Amino acid sequence: MKRSNLAHRVSRIAAAVCFSLAATASFADPVSLNIVDVAGNLALTKAGFEAFKAKYPNLVSNITYTNAPAPQLPGKLKAMQAAGRSDIDLVVTGTDALAAGIEQNIWTKVSTEDSKGFSDALGKYAPAPRKMQDLAQGYGLEVTYMPAGPLLEYNPAKVSAADVPKTPEQLLSWCKAHPNKLIYARPANSGPGRTFLMGLPYVLHDKDPQDPINGWDKTWAFLKQLNECVPYYPGGTSAVMKELGEGTRDMTVTVTGWDINPRALGIVPADFKVAAFENMTWINDAHYMVIPKGVPKEKLDVLHKLMSFMLEPAQQAMTFDDGYFYPGPAIKGVTIKDAPAHSQEVIQKYGRSEYETWIAKYPHALPLPADKMVAAFQKWDREVGAQKTK
Known part of the structure; x- marks a missing residue:
């Protein structure tokens, strides 16, 4: 009986050791x-x-x-x-x-x-x-x-050098004169869209560029006016670049990467141009x-x-x-x-010498912190893009 109990205990210990080794092996897999x-x-x-x-x-x-x-x-x-x-x-x-x-x-x-x-x-x-x-x-x-930006990208065959906007006011005037030819994507799902959104308060000299709810009076007023000549807001930047490249639109907002890459991939013609707002602030x-x-x-x-x-x-x-x-x-x-x-x-062929000049020339700012960025997206969705986002 004692030998039977001993054998049983040895068997249990052996089983436990095997289980432990299996667990260790599993963890190391x-x-x-x-x-x-x-x-x-x-x-x-x-x-x-x-x-x-x-x-x-x-x-x-x-x-x-x-x-x-x-x-x-x-x-x-x-x-x-x-x-x-x-x-x-x-x-x-x-x-x-x-x-x-x-x-x-x-x-x-x-x-x-x-x-x-x-x-x-x-x-x-x-x-x-x-x-x-x-x-x-x-x-x-x-x-x-x-x-990143905000930058403007345009078709030079449709937008003459003299008409390239240098200020938000000039962009609004151009948009009104060329309805449905400016487009940008919903900021909550677009790097260029949100960079444009966060860069405007600096260019417009709004009260507090870091406070979208209480400090962006000029920005929200501008975006609502611009909304009147923007046909709709795609859900992402890829759709914007496709329309720009196909010639459906003549101008959009962009950032350095979304300028270079679609031209390198042939989605947007290589000869399309970019412009910066006067006295812009880079939103990194x-x-x-x-x-x-x-x-x-x-x-x-x-x-x-x-x-x-x-x-x-x-x-x-x-x-x-x-x-x-x-x-x-x-x-x-x-x-x-x-x-x-x-x-x-690719960078040699499709990069732009202006970028190094502008990066050194203009000041840089951080994007909004998490809570304020979410608040800005929600306000844009509610008050600007509500009826036109696809």
Whole structure:
């Protein structure tokens, strides 16, 4: 009987050891990651993500990529988290969904203050991108950077040099004289749209450019007047560039990357021009890597390593891409000479010498913080685009 009890106990201990070893092996197994892009950022970073998978097959078995509209994702994630699901592991986003997600409390904090987090990341950023990192409020890590705009892009065959607007007032006059020929996309889902929205208070000398509710009287009045000659507001920038390239519209608002990239891809003719407002202020832009709440611990460890990897010079040099988020790199010391040969050729052919002049000449400002950006989007949706957004 005693021998039987002893055998039973040994059997139980052996089973427990086997279970423990299986659990350890499972934890150490490579993970599959689902990355969702709501900013067109994968054009800049997918090669870097794939380089990580190739370098660390012991950590990552597979990466799936999905694109989604920025305005819809935060609500979807909120519902998934309420249901106890975590199908999305990493989101690459612009300031739009970043801000909405902070407001809805759906992102996981990432530490930049201790050795287990990203304490070395802050020192890697160039000065302007370093300021943009603060917008994440500890909920994400900036991966790409662009001094954005607001700029105007136009068809030189339809808009003479003498008619190119240099002020918002001149833009309004041109629009009224050429109804339905100016178009821009809904700011909540468009980099050029939101850059235009946030840049106007500076150009119009509004009371407080950082307060869209109480400090933008001139901006809202201007946008409502402009609304009278804008046919409708597409849901994203791609539709705007398609109409501009096809000749349906003659002018739009743009940013550096959305000027260069569609011309490089042949969506917009290469000879289209850009103009800056007199005394403009650059509204800088950035893309961020954020982790939704609910991602399991074994994936968090891999994601943290991946996010750090994306800030290394080799991956940052890839973000010059085809000029989509010009220039692209967020860290110090990465120049176009470090970029792949194809990227160098694209920037040489489709970049603009004016950009370096304007970037140095005009002051730079941060976009609105999360709560105020969301408030600005909601007010625009309600008071400007309500009847014309598609």
